[in-house]
Amino acid sequence: MIDSSGTFIAGYVIATAIYVVYMLTLWRRAKRVGEKLRKVERQP
């Protein structure tokens, strides 16, 4: 059996990073839109 543990770790770390970064971008965009919504609603 070949030692491919480095490949395995790299694959899992990179895939996880892609999902996490996407969720963070969603959260950040939602936060920005939410702030704008509240700001607009407060205007008379």
Added chain:
Amino acid sequence: MSSVSNSPAVEPKPIFDWFLGVAVLAVVGVYVRAIYFTPIEAAQGAAQKIYYLHLAGVMGAYLSVTITALMSIIALWLHDQRADHLAEASAEGGLVFLTVVLTTGPIWGHKIWGAWWAWWEARLTLTLFLWFVIVAYLVLRGAIEDVAMRARYSAVLAMLGALLIPFIHLSVYLFAARLHPMPVVLKPSKPSLPNEMLTTLLLSLTAFTLLCIALIRARYRLAVQRDMLAALEVDGGVT
């Protein structure tokens, strides 16, 4: 047309909810099972476990791109903006899953094939082409302000993307020159995986399908909130 409420009194739903929480927990469970409780393949070693993420990414991408195409058709047919938002949300999810596929694949291939990429390999090149189609879809949507025109033009790209899926899946049968392994699960005969690995794979497909739906839901809600904001800005004369 759209049934999205423009009322300022409506409180927008949080984009992250219990459903995403369940999906993330399911994915964590799959990681634990794949890493600690699934046997290591004899020839490839631990690198074979990338397969559980890679194939789940493929399924997520296929599902997302198919939803994008179906919702694009519905948006064109019924002029329903909710379908258009769902198409956009699915396309973004599809791009994420395709990116996972196109990174985990070469990482595995570098060790097992001795090459990061092979341009003559139809499945790899067609998958990269699909990635570009989805990028083009999202760029196009960002560039067109007119809602009806945006839905119409982007639907063409969405359908082109969905049409690529059968070619990608069947490419290993259609082309004699191939490097990519033949399907071990999605094939006419019985899956050729040991039971423990097959169970992990099926759990992985389930967990990542949940994650895919949860991400699409979250992105859809963001699109609805953006609509509400745009409506409020127009009503209030805000520029």
